[in-house]
Amino acid sequence: xxxxxxxxxxxxSEGQLSNTVRYSSPEAEAEAKAQxxxxxxxxxxxxxxxxxxxTNEVDFDPDDIQCAIxxxxxxxxxxxxxxxxxxxxxxxxxxxxxxxxxxxxLLLIDGLLPVQAREAYVQCVFNAQVCLSNKKVVCExxxxxxxxxxxxxxKNEMKQRIEDVQKAIDSGVSVTESYKLVxxxxxxxxxxxxxxxxxxxxxxxxxxxxxxxxxxxxxxxE
Numbered sequence: 001x002x003x004x005x006x007x008x009x010x011x012x013s014e015g016q017l018s019n020t021v022r023y024s025s026p027e028a029e030a031e032a033k034a035q036x037x038x039x040x041x042x043x044x045x046x047x048x049x050x051x052x053x054x055t056n057e058v059d060f061d062p063d064d065i066q067c068a069i070x071x072x073x074x075x076x077x078x079x080x081x082x083x084x085x086x087x088x089x090x091x092x093x094x095x096x097x098x099x100x101x102x103x104x105x106l107l108l109i110d111g112l113l114p115v116q117a118r119e120a121y122v123q124c125v126f127n128a129q130v131c132l133s134n135k136k137v138v139c140e141x142x143x144x145x146x147x148x149x150x151x152x153x154x155k156n157e158m159k160q161r162i163e164d165v166q167k168a169i170d171s172g173v174s175v176t177e178s179y180k181l182v183x184x185x186x187x188x189x190x191x192x193x194x195x196x197x198x199x200x201x202x203x204x205x206x207x208x209x210x211x212x213x214x215x216x217x218x219x220x221x222e
Contacts, residue, residue: 043069054106064103071103072112080119086127094120158196161186165197 040062047065048055058064075094084090094117095101104121107113113121125142132144161182168178179190179197186193 051110080116
């Protein structure tokens, strides 16, 4: 095993100061509590070296530090699934509440947040941006501004229309029915939705052909 305070091992003792522990004498209780306090002091000292920003932010509070250690232990081994990026339940595997999200943010700054949790953290921010934008909430801290009319908003709408058609098709709905299903949502005719979707598919095929041609050439260019 590694250093007792190595963050890779998470071997800090739980319940050392618990009121449920029974002691043989007041002296034994005082000795156990003193030992526990010493252990906590060592834990704070070690963690402050590994995560100085977190430790300073929580004012060297051993309870917060222990929570951070338990949090790292909890998410150890979790895998972030890109296909579930917009699923709040999947994100909650990494952050159950705002407290864990705050812990993760500080550990991220200290460079201690595992890569899978970093992906979930960034995706959570992206999801928040989309949520605020859809609710027409301006948030300068997250660079969420009112949607501007013009080509950018039209482009975003077209992208969403295409995604909605593809989702309908993937769910088992026929292509023709998918056009009809999506059209009312955007106040468009099924033909308009069809043309956008077919144009998108055509562009995709052209791009794939170009890439295939580019990357299958021999080193001499032939």
